[in-house]
Amino acid sequence: xxxxxxxxxxxxxxxxxxxxxxxxxxxxxxxxxxxxxxxxxxxxxxxxxxxxxxxxxxxxxxxxxxxxxxxxxxxxxxxxxxxxxxxxxxxxxxxxxxxxxxxxxxxxxxxxxxxxxxxxxxxxxxxxxxxxxxxxxxxxxxxxxxxxxxxxxxxxxxxxxxxxxxxxxxxxxxxxxxxxxxxxxxxxxxxxxxxxxxxxxxxxxxxxxxxxxxxxxxxxxxxxxxxxxxxxxxxxxxxxxxxxxxxxxxxxxxxxxxxxxxxxxxxxxxxxxxxxxxxxxxxxxxxxxxxxxxxxxxxxxxxxxxxxxxxxxxxxxxxxxxxxxxxxxxxxxxxxxxxxxxxxxxxxxxxxxxxxxxxxxxxxxxxxxxxxxxxxxxxxxxxxxxxxxxxxxxxxxxxxxxxxxxxxxxxxxxxxxxxxxxxxxxxxxxxxxxxxxxxxxxxxxxxxxxxxxxxxxxxxxxxxxxxxxxxxxxxxxxxxxxxxxxxxxxxxxxxxxxxxxxxxxxxxxxxxxxxxxxxxxxxxxxxxxxxxxxxxxxxxxxxxxxxxxxxxxxxxxxxxxxxxxxxxxxxxxxxxxxxxxxxxxxxxxxxxxxxxxxxxxxxxxxxxxxxxxxxxxxxxxxxxxxxxxxxxxxxxxxxxxxxxxxxxxxxxxxxxxxxxxxxxxxxxxxxxxxxxxxxxxxxxxxxxxxxxxxxxxxxxxxxxxxxxxxxxxxxxxxxxxxxxxxxxxxxxxxxxxxxxxxxxxxxxxxxxxxxxxxxxxxxxx
Amino acid sequence: xxxxxxxxxxxxxxxxxxxxxxxxxxxxxxxxxxxxxxxxxxxxxxxxxxxxxxxxxxxxxxxxxxxxxxxxxxxxxxxxxxxxxxxxxxxxxxxxxxxxxxxxxxxxxxxxxxxxxxxxxxxxxxxxxxxxxxxxxxxxxxxxxxxxxxxxxxxxxxx
Numbered sequence: 001x002x003x004x005x006x007x008x009x010x011x012x013x014x015x016x017x018x019x020x021x022x023x024x025x026x027x028x029x030x031x032x033x034x035x036x037x038x039x040x041x042x043x044x045x046x047x048x049x050x051x052x053x054x055x056x057x058x059x060x061x062x063x064x065x066x067x068x069x070x071x072x073x074x075x076x077x078x079x080x081x082x083x084x085x086x087x088x089x090x091x092x093x094x095x096x097x098x099x100x101x102x103x104x105x106x107x108x109x110x111x112x113x114x115x116x117x118x119x120x121x122x123x124x125x126x127x128x129x130x131x132x133x134x135x136x137x138x139x140x141x142x143x144x145x146x147x148x149x150x151x152x153x154x155x156x157x158x159x160x161x162x163x164x165x166x167x168x169x170x171x172x173x174x175x176x177x178x179x180x181x182x183x184x185x186x187x188x189x190x191x192x193x194x195x196x197x198x199x200x201x202x203x204x205x206x207x208x209x210x211x212x213x214x215x216x217x218x219x220x221x222x223x224x225x226x227x228x229x230x231x232x233x234x235x236x237x238x239x240x241x242x243x244x245x246x247x248x249x250x251x252x253x254x255x256x257x258x259x260x261x262x263x264x265x266x267x268x269x270x271x272x273x274x275x276x277x278x279x280x281x282x283x284x285x286x287x288x289x290x291x292x293x294x295x296x297x298x299x300x301x302x303x304x305x306x307x308x309x310x311x312x313x314x315x316x317x318x319x320x321x322x323x324x325x326x327x328x329x330x331x332x333x334x335x336x337x338x339x340x341x342x343x344x345x346x347x348x349x350x351x352x353x354x355x356x357x358x359x360x361x362x363x364x365x366x367x368x369x370x371x372x373x374x375x376x377x378x379x380x381x382x383x384x385x386x387x388x389x390x391x392x393x394x395x396x397x398x399x400x401x402x403x404x405x406x407x408x409x410x411x412x413x414x415x416x417x418x419x420x421x422x423x424x425x426x427x428x429x430x431x432x433x434x435x436x437x438x439x440x441x442x443x444x445x446x447x448x449x450x451x452x453x454x455x456x457x458x459x460x461x462x463x464x465x466x467x468x469x470x471x472x473x474x475x476x477x478x479x480x481x482x483x484x485x486x487x488x489x490x491x492x493x494x495x496x497x498x499x500x501x502x503x504x505x506x507x508x509x510x511x512x513x514x515x516x517x518x519x520x521x522x523x524x525x526x527x528x529x530x531x532x533x534x535x536x537x538x539x540x541x542x543x544x545x546x547x548x549x550x551x552x553x554x555x556x557x558x559x560x561x562x563x564x565x566x567x568x569x570x571x572x573x574x575x576x577x578x579x580x581x582x583x584x585x586x587x588x589x590x591x592x593x594x595x596x597x598x599x600x601x602x603x604x605x606x607x608x609x610x611x612x613x614x615x616x617x618x619x620x621x622x623x624x625x626x627x628x629x630x631x632x633x634x635x636x637x638x639x640x641x642x643x644x645x646x647x648x649x650x651x652x653x654x655x656x657x658x659x660x661x662x663x664x665x666x667x668x669x670x671x672x673x674x675x676x677x678x679x680x681x682x683x684x685x686x687x688x689x690x691x692x693x694x695x696x697x698x699x700x701x702x703x704x705x706x707x708x709x710x711x712x713x714x715x716x717x718x719x720x721x722x723x724x725x726x727x728x729x730x731x732x733x734x735x736x737x738x739x740x741x742x743x744x745x746x747x748x749x750x751x752x753x754x755x756x757x758x759x760x761x762x763x764x765x
Numbered sequence: 766x767x768x769x770x771x772x773x774x775x776x777x778x779x780x781x782x783x784x785x786x787x788x789x790x791x792x793x794x795x796x797x798x799x800x801x802x803x804x805x806x807x808x809x810x811x812x813x814x815x816x817x818x819x820x821x822x823x824x825x826x827x828x829x830x831x832x833x834x835x836x837x838x839x840x841x842x843x844x845x846x847x848x849x850x851x852x853x854x855x856x857x858x859x860x861x862x863x864x865x866x867x868x869x870x871x872x873x874x875x876x877x878x879x880x881x882x883x884x885x886x887x888x889x890x891x892x893x894x895x896x897x898x899x900x901x902x903x904x905x906x907x908x909x910x911x912x913x914x915x916x917x918x919x920x921x922x923x924x
Contacts, residue, residue, distance in 0.1 A: 013860055020868025021856035021875060022847030023803020030802035202903050204807045204815055204869040254805070254869030255903050286808040493867025493904055655863040662906035663866065691812035691901060699897040699907040 007505040008719045011655035012512060014495045016252065025252045028208040028222050029283050036210070037066055037116040039272050039282040040123035041265060042130055043292055044105035044112050047139035047361040047684030048154065051103050051112065051132060059115060059129040064122040067275040068130070070113035071101035074271055079238045081263035082329040082366060083230055084467065084529060095166055095328040097157045100238055100267045104137070106155055106326035107361050108684045109291030111265070116272040116280050139361040141684040143298055143323040146358040154359040155326060165324045165357040166332030169339045172317075172352030173411040179352035182315035186306025190387050194379035195751040196733075197676040198298040198323065201368055202696055205254020206289050211269035212279040218245045219270055224253040226261040226490050227530030232522045234263045239270060250520035256492045257667070258367035259294050261532050262329055290689035294366030295677055297334055297357070298323040299375035303383045305348070311393050313348035313402045318376065320355035325364040331357030334365075336466055338372030343412050344619050345421060345458050346384075346402045351411045362679050363686060367532060369664070373459055373730045374671060381455035381734025382741070382749055389746050394438075395454060395738065396429045403456070406712075417618050420647035420712045421456060424623035428454070428645035431708060432625040441742065447633045451743025454625045455734025461538035461618045461714075461723035463529070469614040471539050472526035473547040475504065476607035477555075479596070481575050481588030482514035488528020489540040490520040494725060495656035496536040500544045502652055503718055507548035508555075509575055510588070526609065534620070534723035537652060541718030543612035550608035558591045561600035616716040620727045621647040624668075624735035626703075630743040632763050635756030637673055637740055639703040646727060650713045650720030661707045661728045668732020669697050676753050774835040777845030783832075791827035791835065792816045795842060803843035803872045807901070814900030817873035817880075818842045824880035826899070843872035846879060855879055855917045862913035866904035874900055878914045887918055 019025040056068040078096040101111055113130050117123035138152035145151050146163040154163050172179050183189060210222040219241055225231055228248035236243045253260065265282055273280040284292065299322050306315040320338055324331030335355035342353040370377075388398040403421045404410055429435075434452065441450040463469040474486040485504055491497040497517040504515055518524060529535075556570050559577035563570065569581050578585040592606050625643040630636070644661050651657045674695040678687040688694045713720025737749050740759070747762050773782045776799065785794065795801040795818070807815030809828045816828040819841040846852040856875050858864075865871050874897070881888055881896045888896065893914045894907070902910060 011863070014863065014865055016868065017860045017863075017865035017871075018856075020865050020871050021859040023801075023843035023872040024847070025868055026802075027805070027869065029806060032800070202901075203867070204805070204813060204901060204903055205867065206806065253867060255867040257903070283806075286810060286812075493865075493869075495866070659863055659866055659905060659909060662908040663904045664906075666903065666906035690810050691808050692810065696901055696903070697906075698899075698901065699911070700891075700894040702894070702907050705906060705908055 005506055005719065006509065007502045008650065008652050010502065010653065012498050012502055012653055014656060015498045015501070015517065027205055027254050028210055028224055028251045031210055031222060031251070033210065033212060033279040036279040036281055037118065037276055038120040038123050039114055039116050039269055039280050040120060040127055041111055041268060042113040042127045043288065044108055044110040046105060046134055046136055047108050047141055048137040049105050049134040050137060051105065052135050053133040054113060055131040056113065058131070059126040062122065062126050062129060064118035065115060065126045066118070066278065067116040067272050068113060069101070069271050069275060071103040074101050075240060077238050077240065079234050080328060081234060082333065083234050094332060095157050097155060097328045100271060107363055109363055110326060111268065114268045114272060116276050139684055141361055141679060141681050143300060143321060143358060143360060146360045147321055154361045157328065158359050163359045165328050165359050168354060168356040169332070169335040170354040171339065173350050176352050176354060179315055179317050179350045182350040183304050183306035183317055186314045187309050188307040188390060189304070190390060191302065191304045192379065192383040192386055193750060194301045194382060196299045196375045196378060197753055198365065199296045199671055199675040200290055200677055200694065201257040201259030203255030203257060203259055206284050206286060207260065207264050207293055208283040209266045209269045210279060210281045211266065211273040213270060213273040215277070218247070220247045220249065221266050221270060222249050222251050223266055224251055224256065224260055226256050226492060226532060228520045228522050229488060229527055230530055231263050231266060235267060235270060238267050247523040250490055253492045256531070257369040258371065258532065261367040261530060262294060264293060286691065287689040290677065290694065291363055291686045294364055294368070296368040297365040297372065297375065301375060301379035303380055305383065305387060307387055307391065311391050311398055311401050313346055315350035316348045318342050318353045320376065322355065322357040323360050323362065323365060324357040325360060325362050327364050329364055330366045334372040338376050340460070340466060341373050341376055341458055343410050344416065345404060345456060347404050349411055361684050369667060370726050370730050373457065373726065374733060377455065377457045377730045378733040378737055378752060382737045385738045385741060386748060396425060396434055399425050399456060414617060418712050418714050419619055419621060420710050421458065421621040423710055424621050424645045424647050425456060427708065427710060428623040428625050428643055432643045434625065437627055447631055449630045449632050449743040451628050451630065451739040451741065453735050453738030453740070453742050454623060455731045455738055456621065456623045457727055457731030458619045458621050459534055459723060459727035459730055461620060461717065462535040462614045463533045464614045465617045469529065469535060469539055470611055471528045471543045472609065472611040473543045474526050474607065474609045475547050475551050476605065477551065477588060477592050479589065479592055481510065481592060483508070483510050483516065485515055485517045485544065486525045487517065487540060488520055488525045489536050490531035492531050494660060495653060496531070496540065498656060499537050499652045500540055503541045503544045504548045506719065507545060507552055509572055534725045534727065537721050538618065538717050538723055539612065539614055541652065541721055543610055545718045546612055547608050547610035550610055551606065554606050554608065555588060555591050558595050558600065559586050562586045562591065562594055618714055618716060618722055620722040620724065622727050622731045624731040626735040626739040628736065628739040628743060630740055630759065635759035635763065637754065637759070639669060639736065641704045643706040643708065645708045645710065646724065647710045647712055648724045648727065649717045649722035650711055651709050652719065652721050654709065657709065657724050658707045660724045662705055664728025665705050665732050666697055666702065667729045669736065671752060672733035672736035673753050770833050772833060772835045774837065775839045777842060785832045787833055789832040791818065791830040791832050794832045795827060801842050801844050805869055805872060807869065814873045814877065815870050817876040817900065819876055819880055822880065822883050824877045843875060846875060852879055858917035859913040862909045862916050864905060864909035864913035870900060870902045874902070874910055878917055881914065882918060
């Protein structure tokens with residue numbers, strides 16, 4: 001890229017890394033407040049039960065115990081922990097199904113009671129002294145069971161006595177009948193059923209909160225959550241405290257990936273702080289993190305496609321059943337997000353999506369990087385390879401024939417902006433030497449079978465068109481010309497703060513070490529809708545750019561008086577306003593000084609506030625390529641090499657963007673091959689709640705990863721930027737599934753993770 | 766309680782004597798007794814490496830290391846590395862290699878990097894990857910962590 005920018009496109013270091021690398025960054029668990037108590041939660045051992053009675057007398061008698069709460073002494077206000085706006089504008093229903101303590105527990109890991117004590121040890125010990133009388137209820141522990149017509153209800157919020165959560169999301173280019181008819185009338189028809197597993201975010205920092213309720217009726221909460229304004233509003237509703245008295249402070253976040261987007265156990269810490277009059281810290285252990293936080297929706301996806309003999313997709317119908325677990329939270333929204341991605345990649349004229357979340361008595365599913373997309377992408381990319389096989393077409397050729405072109409209209413009549421899916425696939429195939437590798441892979445040796453596969457993906461940049469998307473930014477210039485940038489955007493370690501500062505620098509020329517980014521504190525920062533929907537760069541960046549431009553106007557205007565020149569003669573360079581005509585310039589510091597002294601008018605501060613609202617449906621694209629080796633005896637897969645090609649628009653910071661892709665590949669590899677939260681069907685318990693048994697890819701198992709960005713700018717993005725966070729993981733599993741299938745001579749893979757046991761059974765077939 | 770033990774050891778170069786409860790872990794001692802919060806609690810089950818410290822130059826998961834075994838040992842934590850001129854280039858290599866995202870695993874990674882470089886100042890990539898097998902990272906795919914170790918090795922070779 002020609003270097004037209006001073007800051008955009010530079011490989012700046014992630015802002016907090018010098019603190020983090022020496023252990024000086026302060027995560028929540030590192031905060032110690034005076035007189036702070038420690039909290040532990042008693043979680044349900046039953047998948048579904050009514051609490052008849054709780055006796056806390058023995059626990060309360062224990063030395064060091066300061067408070068015990070449960071469903072019989074706390075408010076029972078209903079809320080939805082995934083609420084996005086104070087007034088919910090979602091087209092999908094967001095049912096309020098949660099209470100802080102519900103007298104009917106609905107999964108193993110649901111909250112029963114909580115203790116605050118002088119130490120975590122005492123609090124945990126006290127839990128074992130709480131006596132609970134349960135009446136066990138019929139439980140539904142599998143998605144298939146939940147979908148059956150006469151199954152028991154996992155949650156009474158299910159529609160019309162069923163386990164349907166909210167309403168089905170069903171729409172398409174025409175009616176469902178019309179689309180199915182188009183499928184059935186096509187010369188080549190294919191139906192694929194695919195299962196994707198429940199996986200966990202596996203952020204390294206366990207969920208941790210601190211709550212401090214003060215005698216004046218104010219509540220402060222420290223969280224590493226992703227959506228502090230939403231948390232404030234949900235807590236206000238759940239606790240009945242006005243929003244002005246609740247302050248949510250996001251601390252340094254030790255990884256989230258969507259897993260800290262929804263309100264977790266903050267209300268418990270808040271109630272205990274209120275009850276004891278002391279600050280309360282809650283930190284889950286890893287076992288509890290697996291069972292009692294959030295996970296990705298398990299999915300059963302059926303795709304029917306009708307194809308012309310020449311390989312043109314004619315029609316496609318996607319049916320999706322999602323396991324939302326015990327409570328609604330993000331369920332309906334996840335189906336909604338999944339539906340949107342159905343229509344933005346391929347050109348079939350007739351397409352329909354029909355998706356339903358179901359309640360089960362299992363851990364709560366919620367937001368996770370990709371948000372419904374990885375399930376759809378892996379299922380459909382595997383399905384597309386099946387079609388290509390049926391037509392004896394090369395998978396790359398087949399996709400190129402069917403991918404949407406830039407600026408085309410999709411089957412829904414929506415404009416596709418600068419959508420570069422075709423270019424991602426083409427360039428990826430060339431760089432990966434697709435043809436050579438596919439050819440070479442034919443000649444496997446012994447029990448090692450080599451396979452080459454690809455998968456593609458799309459993801460949005462912000463919420464629109466599902467919701468309106470907006471954020472606000474405040475920027476104030478200090479006396480020395482340095483900047484304060486206040487934003488509600490949350491940096492989860494991704495580098496969002498760095499990217500926003502780079503955009504501010506691009507406009508104002510202020511170096512990054514003179515920009516203080518203050519993030520996500522409801523008492524200080526302006527409103528934002530959270531770190532989600534791959535929105536931080538596109539939405540936050542647009543807002544910062546507009547706010548910085550406003551600040552620049554103020555500086556320039558003040559300079560017109562100081563330099564006695566028209567605005568049109570002035571430009572900004574190196575923290576000065578310059579006059580090209582006279583060669584004179586004035587520093588930002590002097591301009592600020594002039595404004596504050598009121599040299600040219602009333603005394604004032606140089607500062608700007610802007611809101612930005614997006615009304616563009618913009619998508620980023622990826623094409624992922626994989627070279628794998630399958631041991632046909634053991635069923636083990638070794639991923640040798642991968643290439644991930646991205647169309648994210650202009651890349652503001654290539655080093656950070658590459659980092660997103662590296663991590664996205666890691667998460668996608670686990671999804672494809674090793675990660676699975678296994679639930680015991682009898683008890684509803686998570687069978688593998690440790691990193692020993694829940695297998696993340698480790699350093700020696702990772703392939704060589706190549707990343708390439710097509711820097712095709714998006715007109716509506718800040719300096720042409722789109723998004724990367726979720727697109728980085730969406731397409732990975734599809735590439736691995738198709739590569740493994742290729743290694744096994746075109747085997748029809750119908751689930752992930754592809755464990756050795758599964759692959760062995762497939763090979764035997 | 767009751768049966769307290771006393772241990773003497775070195776912590777980041779300083780001699781320490783501590784009366785402790787028998788079931789305390791080293792991680793508990795570091796975080797709760799000495800307020801050395803750079804060492805992180807990630808799993809508590811010896812699986813993730815976020816709590817790694819060096820004991821007599823070997824990386825150890827402090828979350829399962831019984832504090833009573835500390836007698837006579839030399840413990841180095843991330844705080845010790847960052848204030849030691851011999852080792853400061855290692856965290857700096859993590860910064861320069863863009864190996865830090867959420868940063869929660871980073872102190873454990875830096876400790877492990879030092880453990881490796883003390884053992885082998887010029888490790889190849891295979892050696893690095895196998896040495897880091899006990900350290901989980903969810904953000905980076907380990908790509909830039911391996912790069913950081915390479916960078917740190919390069920610098921230490923050149924003094």
